[in-house]
Amino acid sequence: MKKKKSFYKWGKYLIVIGITLLMFLFYRSVERVPLLADDNMVFVKAVVVQNDHEDEQAQASLDSGDTQQVVLEIRSGAHKGEKVDAYSLNGYLYGANCKVGTKVIASLSEYDGMLSANVYNYDREAAIAVLLAVFFGLMWLVGGKKGFNSILALIFTFVAVIMMYIPMMYIGVSPFIAATITVVIITLVTFILIADFQMKSIGAMLGTIFGVIVSGLIALVFGHFGHVTGFNVDDIENLIYVGQNSRLDIGGMLFSGILIASLGAVMDVAMSVSTSLHEIKEQRSEITAKEIFKSGINIGRDMIGTMSNTLILAYVGGSLGLVMIIYAYSYQMHQILNMYSIAIEIMRGVAGTIGIILTVPITSLIMSVLLTREKKAVSENEQKCECK
Structure with a gap:
């Protein structure tokens, strides 16, 4: 009887794992037609390490959406640790108001060994992770099992x-x-x-x-x-x-x-x-x-x-x-x-x-x-x- 109860207790988790695995295999089996040109563009984590005209550029960008010129240190990907010149358009949907120390996501393109970079957006991954951790933590704490x-x-x-x-x-x-x-x-x-x-x-x-x-x-x-x-x-x-x-x-x-x-x-x-x-x-x-x-x-x-x-x-x-x-x-x-x-x-x-x-x-x-x-x-x- 105890064995039957134990099997039922853990059996539902095994079923869920099995269904999830089948869905993952199905997901991997679907071939998607590439809709974007293969321009070797990758998105990486980066941090602003230099902005020679930080105050002036920030104000100009806020006023008219002008582009900021900054230096980024890449924090992920194949070029991790490298520094690269980049541009940031501080718009409503893309770009960021860059200051030294601002964490961003950058788009990198490589042509003939030369890196071209643009600031895509703020790096929000840490904030999202904290929010999810609080959400799941409270759900577990209050709801128990x-x-x-x-x-x-x-x-x-x-x-x-x-x-x-x-x-x-x-x-x-x-x-x-x-x-x-x-x-x-x-x-x-x-x-x-x-x-x-x-x-x-x-x-x-x-x-x-x-x-x-x-x-x-x-x-x-x-x-x-x-x-x-x-x-x-x-x-x-x-x-x-x-x-x-x-x-x-x-x-x-x-x-x-x-x-x-x-x-x-x-x-x-x-x-x-x-x-x-x-x-x-x-x-x-x-x-x-x-x-x-x-x-x-x-x-x-x-x-x-x-x-x-x-x-x-x-x-x-x-x-x-x-x-x-x-x-x-x-x-x-x-x-x-x-x-x-x-x-x-x-x-x-x-x-x-x-x-x-x-x-x-x-x-x-x-x-x-x-x-x-x-x-x-x-x-x-x-x-x-x-x-x-």
């Missing part, structure tokens, strides 16, 4: 999206199918890691999968009748270029992304409802399926309001620049409502929220069936024992 498993689930989710979902679309798999497969795998692994393979996790898994797929289907219907396609998004020129050099279905990307975007919120609702209903069943073993379903609806009603706000506000926050432009330029209502960008954001927010809303009754129904079936199975076993 479940917090640690949540970290593993989060890392797995990132790996699944990067190593499976994106490459699948790149090689021509339908974006909707790719998203559905990714959602199913992420959901199964996340709930097994966090809640093991229990009745409540099974109910949450099924509720999540149904809820997310509903979100995607609603988005597809709205896209059809609202004349919104995946070609009405930002960076469409770059995406078309990618599509010309791969089998990417650009039109379906927008709708498959809604499945991935709504997954977290739907998982939260499904797990909360299923856990609450499981606890109610533990306290009231005689409860009927109808009562369990009603309890699930009552529990989910409060969640619907808060989680809907969570999803809608996330999309509004992500589109804040667009909202500010609309406000500042006093766009007219007919103009606003019929902009592609607004229609897309409405579609994302509302479709995801409908998925959250429907997750409540779906999960409640699934749990009412699972929990009462469990009771029925126990009763039948007891009757068999009495007969013997």
Whole structure:
């Protein structure tokens, strides 16, 4: 019995490792067409060691975006330890306001043994590492063992999206199918890691999968009748270029992304409802399926309001620049409502929220069936024992 428990305890981690390994092998097997010219450019860590006109150049750069001329010491790559002259355009997206000691990322190009360097941006890797360390540390400290498993689930989710979902679309798999497969795998692994393979996790898994797929289907219907396609998004020129050099279905990307975007919120609702209903069943073993379903609806009603706000506000926050432009330029209502960008954001927010809303009754129904079936199975076993 102890061996069986130990196997189950560590077996789920072995399964996760195995799935991750398979995704990594799949990721490595996909051949990408190079879209940039091979100009021997590399990005390296560097630090500014000399700026003869630091104050003047910094002020000029701030005022008019002029280029700074600096000397960098390379801190990584094949040219580590070497010093090189470089230029930095202190723009809004690229370059940096360089002072002696400023850590930057530089782009290096080598021609006939001569190095050419430009400051690409500030080196933010240390700050990102500290932020992630604090995040994971707090999750582990507060959550304990479940917090640690949540970290593993989060890392797995990132790996699944990067190593499976994106490459699948790149090689021509339908974006909707790719998203559905990714959602199913992420959901199964996340709930097994966090809640093991229990009745409540099974109910949450099924509720999540149904809820997310509903979100995607609603988005597809709205896209059809609202004349919104995946070609009405930002960076469409770059995406078309990618599509010309791969089998990417650009039109379906927008709708498959809604499945991935709504997954977290739907998982939260499904797990909360299923856990609450499981606890109610533990306290009231005689409860009927109808009562369990009603309890699930009552529990989910409060969640619907808060989680809907969570999803809608996330999309509004992500589109804040667009909202500010609309406000500042006093766009007219007919103009606003019929902009592609607004229609897309409405579609994302509302479709995801409908998925959250429907997750409540779906999960409640699934749990009412699972929990009462469990009771029925126990009763039948007891009757068999009495007969013997």
